[in-house]
Amino acid sequence: KNEVEQSPQNLTAQEGEFITINCSYSVGISALHWLQQHPGGGIVSLFMLSSGKKKHGRLIATINIQEKHSSLHITASHPRDSAVYICAVGNAGNNRKLIWGLGTSLAVNP
Amino acid sequence: NAGVTQTPKFRILKIGQSMTLQCTQDMNHNYMYWYRQDPGMGLKLIYYSVGAGITDKGEVPNGYNVSRSTTEDFPLRLELAAPSQTSVYFCATCSGLGTAGELFFGEGSRLTVL
Numbered sequence: 080k081n082e083v084e085q086s087p088q089n090l091t092a093q094e095g096e097f098i099t100i101n102c103s104y105s106v107g108i109s110a111l112h113w114l115q116q117h118p119g120g121g122i123v124s125l126f127m128l129s130s131g132k133k134k135h136g137r138l139i140a141t142i143n144i145q146e147k148h149s150s151l152h153i154t155a156s157h158p159r160d161s162a163v164y165i166c167a168v169g170n171a172g173n174n175r176k177l178i179w180g181l182g183t184s185l186a187v188n189p
Numbered sequence: 190n191a192g193v194t195q196t197p198k199f200r201i202l203k204i205g206q207s208m209t210l211q212c213t214q215d216m217n218h219n220y221m222y223w224y225r226q227d228p229g230m231g232l233k234l235i236y237y238s239v240g241a242g243i244t245d246k247g248e249v250p251n252g253y254n255v256s257r258s259t260t261e262d263f264p265l266r267l268e269l270a271a272p273s274q275t276s277v278y279f280c281a282t283c284s285g286l287g288t289a290g291e292l293f294f295g296e297g298s299r300l301t302v303l
Contacts, residue, residue, distance in 0.1 A: 109287060110290075112292055114292065121279075121297055122279060122294040123294070124291055124293065124294075127289070127290065127291055127292070165232075167232075167292075169288025169289055170288075174286075174287030174288055174289070175220070175239060175288070176247065177222075179231045179232045
């Protein structure tokens with residue numbers, strides 16, 4: 080079992096829908112990261128969380144430290160949101176390296 | 190501010206050739222990483238560095254070498270290229286102490302070994 084699990088693996092939505100991507104982890108963490116990768120493209124950091132909730136435009140990220148779970152929400156989804164969303168955690172026991180999820184592939188249809 | 194700059198963006202190598210992927214950052218970050226991403230797979234850590242003069246192996250270091258003589262530069266050397274090294278390579282930095290900082294990625298280097 081991976082130390083960082085994302086669900087769903089693939090997600091298809093219609094434009095305008097509210098989207099939730101989940102990330103569960105099994106280690107104590109120093110921080111949790113959400114990143115975005117467009118097809119054939121580079122990787123962009125969306126959020127870094129250690130507690131609570133952060134919002135940037137239509138994106139919201141939450142984390143529950145006790146439950147070892149984070150969610151990334153996209154409100155009013157748009158086709159340009161189509162990308163792979165990746166969760167990564169910094170291990171509190173070894174804060175030099177990140178543990179990566181396999182990503183959630185999102186397709187938003189017009 | 191250029192951020193993280195990787196070169197080259199694309200390269201085709203023959204088996205047994207060597208090359209260096211360059212990574213330069215202008216943000217004065219201590220933590221730097223080299224990852225490879227195979228199709229449909231997650232990122233695998235090759236090497237990382239926590240500051241000038243300090244490097245360490247990641248999950249998949251075999252066939253690669255790194256150096257970190259300055260804060261800015263973190264080149265990745267491929268010796269005796271093999272088809273298994275065909276991948277997209279990403280250099281990244283972290284702004285914080287350890288992994289609790291914002292991550293910055295280069296645009297990636299697509300390497301094909303034939």
